[in-house]
Amino acid sequence: MKSLLIAAGGGGDAITATLVHAALHGADAPALVLTYAWERLVVDPVPGPRGRADFTGTVPAGDQLRLITPRSAPLPPAGSSLPRLAADLRPELGLLDPYEGTPGLAAQIGEAVTHCGADRIVVVDVGGDVVTDGTEPTLRSPLADALVLAACARLGTPAEVYVAGPGLDNEVPAELLLPRLGAPAFALEAADTEPVGAVFDWHPSEASALLVAAARGVRGVCGTRDSERPITLTSDAAHVHRLTLEDALRLNPLARALADAADLAEAEEASRQVCGFSEIERERRRALALREENADGTGAATAARAEGAPEGRRAPEGLWDRFLDWERTTFRLGLSHVTSRRIREELRLGLDAFQRLRAQLMAASPARDAAPLWRLHGG
Structure with missing residues (x-):
């Protein structure tokens, strides 16, 4: 028998x-984690989630359920971090395909229950989107979580919902979420992070990185990508809250509206009605803007990032000097820590260039290492 968990928001x-x-x-207990292939455009340039038809090399675990393995691959031009995650994580990974709506997801989860021999489902969300009501002004991505709740309710297998690190995804602030969540069930500890030790050398998830850092005792004010609002890491950031599925549904009107959504298009329309927006439509607009930038030549930034240089040119100083200048400026914003992703995006570094910088940081200044975050120096 395997534990069955559902990563409600996909990605991290x-x-x-x-x-x-x-x-x-x-860490060594067998488990299956169901997750979406629904990732940011930096990973997958195609808007929206990927379905089972978008992958090669998956393993059937039922009529509809597919397992992702290290040998799986997305069909170009799509991208996905899931095959590499399947290599780095101990649980098996199963693909949630939302294109057949709530009934299709419920069928996939039902096949996973049979595959695992499980008698209950654990739904997991980092940040807290799963308990939002759609009116929060900073809410950006409620649909994936709500679809999971609706599908679990339709299936009827006993389920619990765990919210880890309220507010760590830098969407809805923790102070709005905590009254809905009640007292924490437990706190993650450093030993719990051992199974994901190497993932953050390459994976762009910031919310999960912040959660791991909090569990390891990192404390301070952390800056994430593309957000003026920093995250303050306290002992509360490592807390995990447990709700019944019924309580989560009561808190989430979008999940209730998705009870009979027949396909992803109907689910998207329900999001517009309840929340006032479609996150997939936002992804389409961003993807179009990126294509237009590439077409008019300003997309040279993509090549620059791969080379570790600023927009389209080499900086006269080396990578180390550029980092030091950036670090001093960022420290003056009141930040004590930053994510790897913020360093990469603001310095326009490809993964290879960042790995070179990382090695230099570790050798020259080990005190900066607050894995998976980085501690800033203000000198």
Whole structure:
């Protein structure tokens, strides 16, 4: 028998589900984590989620359920971090395909219950979108979580919802979420993070990185990408809250509206009605803007990032000097820590260039290492 967990928001939630599983049952206990292939455009340039038809090399685990393995691959031009996650995480990974709406997701989850021999489902969300009501002004991505709640309710298998690190996704602030969540069920500890040790060398998830850092005792004010509002890491940031599925549904009107959504298009329309926007439509607009930038030549930034240089040119100073200048400026903003992703995006570094910088940082100044975050120096 395997534990069955669902990473409600996709992306970094699969990492968080691994942490929660380690805390509940131990890192070596067998488990299956169901997750979306629904990632930021930096990973997958195609808007919206990927379905099972978008991958090669998956393993059937039922009529509709597919397992992702290290040998799976997305069909170009799509991208996905899931095959590499399947190599780095101990639980199996199963793909949630939302294109057949709530009934299709419920069928996939039902096949996962049979595959695992599970008698209950654990739904995991980092940040807290799963308990939002759609009116929060900073809410950006409620649909994936709400679809999972609706599908679990339709299936009827006993389920619980775990929210880890309220507010760490830098969407809805923790002070709005905590009254809805009640007292924490437990706190993640450093030992629970061991199964995800190497993931953040390459994975862009910031919310899960912040959660791991909090569990390891990192404290301070952390800056994430593309957000003026920093995250303050306290002991509360490592807390995990448990709700019944019924309580989560009561708090989430979008999930209730998705009870009979027949496909992803109907689910998207329900999001417009309840929340006033469609996150998939926002992704389409961003993807179009990126294509237009590439077409008119300003997309040279993409090549620059791969080379580790600023927009289209080499800086006269080296990478190390550029980092030091950036660090001093960022420290003056009142930040004590930053995510790797913020360093990469603001310095326009490809993964290879960042790995070179990382090695230099580790050798020259080990005190900056607050893995998976970086401690800033203001000198």
